[in-house]
Amino acid sequence: MTGGFWTDDVTRLLRVGPGFDLRDVDPDAKPGTEARKREGIEELVRSAQQLRGLQEKLFAQSRLGARDRLLVVLQAMDAAGKGGIVNHVFSQVEPYGLALSAFKAPTEEERAHDFLWRIEPRVPAPGMIGVFDRSHYEDVLIQRVRGFAPPEEIERRYGAIVDFERRLVDDGVRVVKIMLHISPEEQAERLLARLDDPEKHWKYNAGDVDEREFWPEYMDAFGIAIERTATERAPWYVVPANAKWYARAAVQRIVISELQRIDPRWPEADFDVAAERARIERTAGMRWPA
Template structure:
């Protein structure tokens, strides 16, 4: 039996909807399903190729869409996931949106306004590098909104995602679960390695100092917003290779579960002149 089958990966890393969730019980260095890095790389390569083919089918049918949400602390590897899992995927049917601090215009609207505009249309894979969940994470920790307003947002987000799911959008949400010690090493890399220096932002250390508060906010986010229509997957992120392999398995499974078929227009060769 393949320990790293799609079914096993989904079962191990999902936060079951409607059940209690304890983030401290999840190992950020979990290697149980991918004990060998060589196997993880092979699995990733195979899945990346399959995702490319399945995305072509998604684009051809224009019946459904796939939204992938990536959330995690700084250095957890959101951009790395995008590069590796979708390395073979044609950009023709993909849309990546990195959410930064809201602009003045965005702040003039409700917090989901800019998010809805960025969701993928049918036939596309959309990827959120950070997302609407910033509004129950950094907004909560930094107290940018009153507690009662943040509290209302969990159910608002659930209803928003339910609306998308009922209108043909499959939603995959990945929390990249990075350990405190591993993040410290990666932040040091951003200073010591010349090709990574541009990524370093001193404000990242502010979030690190508030690590317990952020972990509590993440735990509540997963507990309150892992639903049947949009479950959370808590992916161990201490190993970049295993992180990418696990996410690729789940993405491939979701695309296969759409059970799409190639369009078959009523065309006859004799009706056309190719001379």
């Protein structure tokens, strides 16, 4: 907890546990803090160094063989703020340590394969923080809502996802799934704001309004997906996201907390420091041009 912004363990409050019901999550709520927008923005800046320090150690230890890495899956309705999370939280880590994958509607080639075929190559390498902007969960969300796959195939996928994520965890990937939860009223406001500003027109996708009309079906699909795939080792977090500043501070804190569980350390030198120093000093007088 930092500087009094968080009054409780926000990661515990937002982590999905037994008896979870999406209907109980208020998108306007701000669990774990009594602060306001200004403090939220300050918190995001203040904790950047902590996040970056952990990420640098995660990356450093991988250079000497550690296999740990973090995969953060972001799922949400359109305009819920996934992009803002990437631009305001994950932009705080070194570009070398970040592997961002934005999954769009599958291509013809991707559709010809199992739904995890396009996911596997994007699993982060040791030392990396992988971020999925959309993911294999689309295959049990839009695909379920729109009937793009038959019910028995959707059913099969929940188990396949649990197996897949367990395999990643067994290989050293800390897997964290985050739903940004907004209300339909908030989405309408954000979509209208994109229409009001010509500089935001490129972000507007008419298809988003088509999906919006299936809101209750999407919420059902989210609820089922979360229930079927939230495990002790690959948890789901549902983050109230009507207030962008809250969602960003909360996701930053979740990421920091998950990195702390990995507990990365500066690796020990695997060379003789004194001998290396002597080698460099032998050529310390080199000049160029001579």
